[in-house]
Amino acid sequence: MSVSDAGEAPVFDSVSAGYGGHEVVHDVSLAVGQGQIACIVGPNGAGKSTLLRAITGDAQFLGGRVWLGGEEISRIPSNRLIKRGLAWVPQVDDVFTTLTVRENLELGGFLLPRKGVAARVDELLDTFPLLAGMTSRVAGRLSGGERKLLAIARALMPAPSALLLDEPTAGLSPEMTGLVLQNQIPRLSASGVAILLVEQRALEAIAVSSRVHVMVSGVIRASREAHEVTDWDELARVFLGEQ
Amino acid sequence: MTGKWKSFGIAVAVVGALGIAACGSSSSSSSSGPKGNLEFAVFHAFSGPNAAYGPEAAAGCYPAIVEINAAGGILGHKVHCTPVDSKGEPADAVPAANRMIASSSSLVGVIGGGSNEATAVVPLFQQAHIPIFSTTGQSSFDHNTASYFWRILSPDSAQGSAMAAAAKKLGITRAATMFGNDIAAQGSAPSAIAGVKRLGLALPASQTLAVGQSSYRSEATAMSNAKPQAIITEADPQTSATYFSELSQVGQVPKLITDPVSQEPNWRKAMGGAIGTTLLNKQDYAVVAYSPATLPAYKVFTSELMASAKHVPNPSQWNADLYSVADYDSAIIMALAMDAAHSDAPGVYNRYVTKVTAPSSGATIVHTYAAGKAALAHGKHIQYVGAVGPVHFNQWHNAGNAFAIERYVNGNWKVYSLITAAEINAAAGF
Amino acid sequence: MAVFISAVGFGVVTAAILAISAVGFTLQFSVTNVFNLAFGSVMTLSGFVAYWLNHAGLNIWVAMAAAAVSGGLISLAINEAIYTPFIRHGLNLFGMVIVTISVAVIFDHGLQAAVGPTFFSYTAPAGKAFRFADFVLTRQELIIVGIAVLLTILVQVALQYTRVGKAMRGLAINASLARACGVPTRGVIALAWFVSGVLAGVGGVALFLDISTFTATTGSEFLIVIIAAAVLGGIGSPRGAVLGALVVGIVTEVGAAYWNAELKDVLAFGVLIAVLLVRPQGLFSRLATERAIAR
Numbered sequence: 020m021s022v023s024d025a026g027e028a029p030v031f032d033s034v035s036a037g038y039g040g041h042e043v044v045h046d047v048s049l050a051v052g053q054g055q056i057a058c059i060v061g062p063n064g065a066g067k068s069t070l071l072r073a074i075t076g077d078a079q080f081l082g083g084r085v086w087l088g089g090e091e092i093s094r095i096p097s098n099r100l101i102k103r104g105l106a107w108v109p110q111v112d113d114v115f116t117t118l119t120v121r122e123n124l125e126l127g128g129f130l131l132p133r134k135g136v137a138a139r140v141d142e143l144l145d146t147f148p149l150l151a152g153m154t155s156r157v158a159g160r161l162s163g164g165e166r167k168l169l170a171i172a173r174a175l176m177p178a179p180s181a182l183l184l185d186e187p188t189a190g191l192s193p194e195m196t197g198l199v200l201q202n203q204i205p206r207l208s209a210s211g212v213a214i215l216l217v218e219q220r221a222l223e224a225i226a227v228s229s230r231v232h233v234m235v236s237g238v239i240r241a242s243r244e245a246h247e248v249t250d251w252d253e254l255a256r257v258f259l260g261e262q
Numbered sequence: 263m264t265g266k267w268k269s270f271g272i273a274v275a276v277v278g279a280l281g282i283a284a285c286g287s288s289s290s291s292s293s294s295g296p297k298g299n300l301e302f303a304v305f306h307a308f309s310g311p312n313a314a315y316g317p318e319a320a321a322g323c324y325p326a327i328v329e330i331n332a333a334g335g336i337l338g339h340k341v342h343c344t345p346v347d348s349k350g351e352p353a354d355a356v357p358a359a360n361r362m363i364a365s366s367s368s369l370v371g372v373i374g375g376g377s378n379e380a381t382a383v384v385p386l387f388q389q390a391h392i393p394i395f396s397t398t399g400q401s402s403f404d405h406n407t408a409s410y411f412w413r414i415l416s417p418d419s420a421q422g423s424a425m426a427a428a429a430k431k432l433g434i435t436r437a438a439t440m441f442g443n444d445i446a447a448q449g450s451a452p453s454a455i456a457g458v459k460r461l462g463l464a465l466p467a468s469q470t471l472a473v474g475q476s477s478y479r480s481e482a483t484a485m486s487n488a489k490p491q492a493i494i495t496e497a498d499p500q501t502s503a504t505y506f507s508e509l510s511q512v513g514q515v516p517k518l519i520t521d522p523v524s525q526e527p528n529w530r531k532a533m534g535g536a537i538g539t540t541l542l543n544k545q546d547y548a549v550v551a552y553s554p555a556t557l558p559a560y561k562v563f564t565s566e567l568m569a570s571a572k573h574v575p576n577p578s579q580w581n582a583d584l585y586s587v588a589d590y591d592s593a594i595i596m597a598l599a600m601d602a603a604h605s606d607a608p609g610v611y612n613r614y615v616t617k618v619t620a621p622s623s624g625a626t627i628v629h630t631y632a633a634g635k636a637a638l639a640h641g642k643h644i645q646y647v648g649a650v651g652p653v654h655f656n657q658w659h660n661a662g663n664a665f666a667i668e669r670y671v672n673g674n675w676k677v678y679s680l681i682t683a684a685e686i687n688a689a690a691g692f
Numbered sequence: 693m694a695v696f697i698s699a700v701g702f703g704v705v706t707a708a709i710l711a712i713s714a715v716g717f718t719l720q721f722s723v724t725n726v727f728n729l730a731f732g733s734v735m736t737l738s739g740f741v742a743y744w745l746n747h748a749g750l751n752i753w754v755a756m757a758a759a760a761v762s763g764g765l766i767s768l769a770i771n772e773a774i775y776t777p778f779i780r781h782g783l784n785l786f787g788m789v790i791v792t793i794s795v796a797v798i799f800d801h802g803l804q805a806a807v808g809p810t811f812f813s814y815t816a817p818a819g820k821a822f823r824f825a826d827f828v829l830t831r832q833e834l835i836i837v838g839i840a841v842l843l844t845i846l847v848q849v850a851l852q853y854t855r856v857g858k859a860m861r862g863l864a865i866n867a868s869l870a871r872a873c874g875v876p877t878r879g880v881i882a883l884a885w886f887v888s889g890v891l892a893g894v895g896g897v898a899l900f901l902d903i904s905t906f907t908a909t910t911g912s913e914f915l916i917v918i919i920a921a922a923v924l925g926g927i928g929s930p931r932g933a934v935l936g937a938l939v940v941g942i943v944t945e946v947g948a949a950y951w952n953a954e955l956k957d958v959l960a961f962g963v964l965i966a967v968l969l970v971r972p973q974g975l976f977s978r979l980a981t982e983r984a985i986a987r
Contacts, residue, residue, distance in 0.1 A: 479702035535813020
């Protein structure tokens with residue numbers, strides 16, 4: 020896929036990123052189609068999260084470009100990204116722990132017109148019925164899975180065109196992992212959101228994705244259509260750093 | 263005093279024996295030998311945190327030697343003031359005192375020894391048989407037994423006793439106390455409270471305040487409920503202002519019996535802002551050490567002070583300083599005692615100090631060195647009434663000054679009433 | 693019983709005065725994570741603005757409003773001109789505390805050099821006294837309590853229900869996530885500094901009216917009690933700051949009435965330590981973990 024036919028979806032073009040001037044992610048290029056799920060899998064410390072964090076301003080963006088909806092979004096202040104349609108859910112610190120569930124959602128809709136916020140909160144509570152019964156509960160008191168659903172719902176408040184998910188199943192129970200990966204995420208992409216998913220649980224992630232990128236030592240070692248990934252031996256070799 | 267006698271005297275002093283006998287023999291030698299100079303040491307801090315004490319005492323010594331030398335000196339000797347720096351620290355004062363005693367051949371008396379070093383150096387001068395007129399405020403000297411130690415001014419604790427005496431003098435029967443818990447205020451609090459009880463006044467409330475709080479409403483309410491006729495008080499400006507502003511809200515501000523702190527511009531500004539200057543001036547009775555500006559000796563002191571500008575820079579700054587005034591009196595008293603003893607030997611004239619100051623029938627009252635010297639020459643008994651007023655030493659060699667109640671009237675402090683040393687002693691239990 | 697009631701009543705007045713400043717201190721700290729020990733200097737500076745206006749003939753309450761605005765602007769200016777450059781260079785929490793102490797020293801002593809080491813008072817009649825048994829309140833004190841109640845409720849409601857209030861709370865707990873929601877963090881931080889300065893201005897004038905006289909360093913001298921109230925309540929929580937101020941105010945007054953006036957602050961700080969032993973996070977904790985300084 021090239022930049023020109025990317026449409027609404029995010030495109031990473033030779034992106035380098037790191038911390039304190041030290042490059043961790045080297046020259047990554049990839050794209051996510053509209054309404055599709057792309058996943059980045061790879062061993063611990065491969066730089067998967069760093070790539071996402073460079074876009075959101077939590078790591079250093081050291082080179083390359085990122086496009087969304089035909090506009091360049093690299094290096095713009097992170098609080099303006101949502102206006103361009105890019106939302107994200109960090110791996111940790113993903114909710115406002117001292118705010119209630121409803122307040123978390125309301126703050127997610129910070130940029131929506133005032134009058135539209137309550138209606139949009141109701142829409143998302145319909146989408147995530149689990150949250151509907153606990154709107155006045157403080158987010159810090161939620162279970163891990165409830166909390167992750169809230170984080171995703173919060174990110175969806177302004178109806179973004181693209182969503183970055185940083186290891187959404189980390190620390191979740193098997194049931195909640197199933198709910199998030201096999202149920203919620205596919206439903207979101209079906210509604211037209213482009214999703215870039217970073218996951219440790221490679222097999223489950225590949226199962227719901229349309230395209231898979233394997234990152235090792237800050238470099239994309241392999242990119243495949245998900246249904247082409249049948250040679251598990253090859254994947255394992257890539258994981259282990261062999262070409 | 264001759265150099266010959268002095269070296270002999272020092273030898274005696276250093277071994278610390280037979281002082282009286284040695285000095286007794288010296289009086290004859292002093293009249294036969296050449297007339298050398300005599301020295302008063304101004305032994306105080308001239309450097310360090312209390313570096314102001316030295317110049318303050320020097321401003322008493324130099325005017326005195328102007329007066330003495332103009333009258334022909336003591337027994338024919340000219341007199342000098344020698345500043346010696348104690349640095350206000352015992353660690354520095356002790357070697358300085360020892361050096362001075364050992365090296366100065368014409369030293370006849372010491373003016374000085376402040377609260378910082380008096381305890382450490384008084385025994386040295388006692389041992390060397392050199393009179394020391396100290397301005398220490400420590401109550402440990404209230405019952406002093408060192409025969410060479412003399413104190414003209416009252417100890418610090420006399421301030422509290424004087425405040426209690428002032429309450430009685432003002433006709434108060436119910437006097438409460440309010441003191442801050444800082445060191446300055448606590449200096450006079452115990453003696454004020456003890457004085458109120460000793461004088462038989464009711465003490466309906468006695469408060470010690472934590473200074474610098476945002477509210478004293480509970481304390482002010484308790485004070486208001488105690489209904490005192492007067493509050494004996496010392497606290498810093500901020501605490502006083504907060505407390506009395508709240509007292510004025512919950513009740514009436516009664517008469518205030520205050521101390522010299524209340525005459526400081528900052529205290530008056532803060533309190534004036536808190537309760538209004540009209541009410542403050544109406545209720546405030548400041549109790550301060552009394553230095554009667556109308557006494558003849560005081561007038562002599564001020565004119566001799568102005569004549570001492572060579573040694574005392576900007577002399578007029580000291581003309582109302584009670585310490586300078588007392589140190590002036592100290593030098594004059596020592597000089598008159600030498601004349602009365604016909605000897606400049608310290609071991610001899612020290613016993614004549616009370617003889618030239620104590621009141622007695624038939625004594626000629628004198629206010630200057632010249633007048634005293636002349637009266638003694640005619641074989642008369644004298645009583646020196648100094649610039650601080652009468653100096654009546656008790657058995658502990660403490661005199662004690664009078665205090666005054668002062669009121670602020672039309673922009674000036676006016677003496678409202680005097681509190682004698684006897685009235686203060688009654689409050690202090692002496 | 694009458695003594696107790698009056699001591700509690702007086703405690704409420706003291707609490708009201710402390711609460712205005714404590715809420716300002718805690719609000720700004722929770723949003724920006726700068727432990728700003730120059731807060732007392734902002735109180736004093738704006739207190740002097742009110743003093744000059746008051747002595748130029750302005751009513752004290754109008755002067756207080758002016759002090760509020762200038763407190764806000766001073767606070768904003770300190771952050772923009774002094775703190776922000778340090779924060780950009782990534783100075784840590786402790787380093788920032790040293791910077792704020794330096795600012796306090798420079799401001800206090802600079803002001804003292806300008807106005808002199810003396811005492812100042814507002815021209816403001818205490819007004820009619822209202823007496824309930826032993827408990828006497830003047831009109832001035834009632835107005836101050838009213839202002840304190842109004843301001844703390846206003847802050848609480850704004851934080852609870854307005855969009856920018858929620859953004860402020862969100863920023864306080866998770867600045868990065870607030871940015872993800874599109875919150876303009878710089879603007880919200882600036883607003884927090886301004887509001888905190890407004891409260892410092894009002895709190896300063898209220899305190900100086902209450903203690904009836906002040907100097908160039910009075911604000912800083914009382915800062916420790918203000919911080920104590922904020923910490924007792926749970927640093928970062930305006931509700932907690934009010935509760936902390938109430939505890940400090942009532943404990944000191946009841947202690948003075950029943951126990952020993954000399955030891956009233958010993959008692960208050962003893963209670964503070966006892967509470968923190970049981971609840972290290974304070975009565976209402978907002979900040980679960982230590983965070984970096986918000987940018």
